[in-house]
Amino acid sequence: MAEERPILALGSAAFAISEYAAVLERYQIDTIPLAGLTNNAGVTKAVADAVATRTASGKSPYVAFIWFFGTGRFSPFDANMLLPLTQNGCRFFSGGGAGYDDVGTEWMTSEGAYYCNTPTAITASTANGALMLILTATRPLTQGEIYTKAGKWRGDAAIPGDLIPYGEDIEGMTLGIIGMGSIGKALAARAQACGMKLIYNNRRRIPQSEENGARYVSMDVLLATSDVISVNCPLTESTRHLLGRTEFSKMKTGVFIVNTARGAIIDEEALVEALKSGKVSRVGLDVVEHEPKINPGLLDPSLSYRVILQPHTTGRTTQAFHKGELQIIKSLDEFMRGERPEYAVNDPKI
Numbered sequence: 001m002a003e004e005r006p007i008l009a010l011g012s013a014a015f016a017i018s019e020y021a022a023v024l025e026r027y028q029i030d031t032i033p034l035a036g037l038t039n040n041a042g043v044t045k046a047v048a049d050a051v052a053t054r055t056a057s058g059k060s061p062y063v064a065f066i067w068f069f070g071t072g073r074f075s076p077f078d079a080n081m082l083l084p085l086t087q088n089g090c091r092f093f094s095g096g097g098a099g100y101d102d103v104g105t106e107w108m109t110s111e112g113a114y115y116c117n118t119p120t121a122i123t124a125s126t127a128n129g130a131l132m133l134i135l136t137a138t139r140p141l142t143q144g145e146i147y148t149k150a151g152k153w154r155g156d157a158a159i160p161g162d163l164i165p166y167g168e169d170i171e172g173m174t175l176g177i178i179g180m181g182s183i184g185k186a187l188a189a190r191a192q193a194c195g196m197k198l199i200y201n202n203r204r205r206i207p208q209s210e211e212n213g214a215r216y217v218s219m220d221v222l223l224a225t226s227d228v229i230s231v232n233c234p235l236t237e238s239t240r241h242l243l244g245r246t247e248f249s250k251m252k253t254g255v256f257i258v259n260t261a262r263g264a265i266i267d268e269e270a271l272v273e274a275l276k277s278g279k280v281s282r283v284g285l286d287v288v289e290h291e292p293k294i295n296p297g298l299l300d301p302s303l304s305y306r307v308i309l310q311p312h313t314t315g316r317t318t319q320a321f322h323k324g325e326l327q328i329i330k331s332l333d334e335f336m337r338g339e340r341p342e343y344a345v346n347d348p349k350i
């Protein structure tokens, strides 16, 4: 047990139980219990208190801070929350999740600290979730379930607009993938097996051997030729509202849109207009701009079953979170051994 290099943890692993029990044996870890914590201010105070207690007792300061999945309600994990740690020598942070738009990585770099995400943990679950939403958007699945449970079966032909519409088969449709990282590639492999034609846009073309049958095209070509568009890129300043009024106007009429990345990549006001005008047929959103608040336009009764909403759960499977917790442990071990962690997203001067 290395008392001289202690670690602070927010909560505990919930899936990699035995592996994390071994971590608790390997290192000296203080845990901030999650019970009673509801927001960023609570965690900010708990971190400051933990650092102050350690300093007051004359013990060595924390060198690392980790948190797990399901902690989005505490974000952002930035200077405001973490400064007491870096001021006292903490040089490693890692949290559950592929995206890290809610983590102050630039600030961490300037403090000489690593940030490690869990880059491939949710790849399969999110790609499966994207395919699930593509199928749900192209087939009237939500409406069918609600009707069946309500005893309406396929609806009443005598009432205008009441019948469930026919579904559309995705075979032969063109899928445009925006963002060809690990999730985009995994989605391409799945969609290819369903007989879709694949195109993608990315900051740059990726090696052909990794394209999984997708063809690199400009954003304008993707917008103009896709029957289904899937958003799979990270949220950055350059992708915020990447799909807005101008982009919707370039799309095919009747396009289906799916977003399993981050809500703010789509301008929701523009999306609602595009749904109302019929430009967009149906949309499947696992993410929205101001989670957990839903833009009232998306809940407009006139759009009814054409807006499929999920509570940011496509990546959330037991297998994915287990893998992710193992990735946090791997990064922590590498840092504690004095190595550059493989999953570091930044390059601080250490």
Ligand SMILES: O=CC(=O)O
Pocket: 096, 097, 098, 099, 100, 122, 261, 315
């Ligand atoms: O949205 C989930 C993630 O980024 O891991």
